[in-house]
Amino acid sequence: MTDNTSSASDADDWASALAEQTAASPSPAPAPAPEPAPATAQVFQQIQETASSAANVSPVDIARVMDVPVQLTAEIGRTRITIKNLLQLSQGSVVELDGLAGQPLDVLINGYLIAQGEVVVVNDKYGIRLTDIVTPSERMQKLKSR
Template sequence: MVNTYFREVSDMADDQDKLAQEWADALIETGDAEGGMDPDDPLGGLEDVGDPSEAGSADLGQDDEALADEWAAALAETEQDELKHEKEQEFLSTQTHDYDLPDMGAEAKSGGSGGKRDLDFILDIPLEVSAELGRTKLLINELLQLGQGSVVELNKLAGEPLEIYVNGKLVARGEAVVINEKFGIRLTDIISPIERVKQLG
């Protein structure tokens, strides 16, 4: 296996030698075609060409400078953005205010003073109260035929209580009485809040 390795290395060296010889022959032929090679200038003017490593280093130096300039510009822009953000935060911090809000939890739990609702602000609201003896439905023809002495049959039976409405909502029942030569109603039944809620629906 070692012999095979050395043989391959030897073949590669031979190939390199052949390639170098071909390049030399090509250069000689080119020189002959252009008027021959100058024995005083065996390099054919190639000595004026600078060191390739120096040329490459010059290009690399220019690339490094350009890259450094780009980094500097990016850093400056980042610093400006940070300064702008800090100024905005300072401005916003001066615009905020602390408010002292009263604790409403204890008052809400207690339900106000003495645990009773304060209803004084609605006590002066006027309401329309009406007492209804009964109802019926008439056609326009029947309504036009009414006159003095006509009798209108209601949907209530004799002895049934009258109904008391407040703003059109049934709230109580009672019986008719006469007080100082005026009709009045003695309440016999108050509609429960649950029934009132059902009537609202």
């Protein structure tokens, strides 16, 4: 019975301490939540104006991006090899790619397929003659097949 008596006195001690704390420092009333500002037609109108003005691009706006450099890559094919096989490569090794002989090369801009072409030589340098510009739907097909 000593356990019940001690737990009852502990509970009384906690209750009295809590009552003293509540009486000594009354908690401030919670501040009312601020009312959200109503969305006005002006806010939506500004967004719509911005979207419609993007469709009407002026020559000055296009001039800003004309000098932005992009990475153009011509890809003849790809393959996957193990690190073990990679470490065994030496001068004269041949790596088989998935591209077929005579098949057009993929032309990528910043990693995105934009065209296909064939290799040409211009002033002792390699070049690419574009034979087909890839449409967005064709890009998706090509990505799915890889």
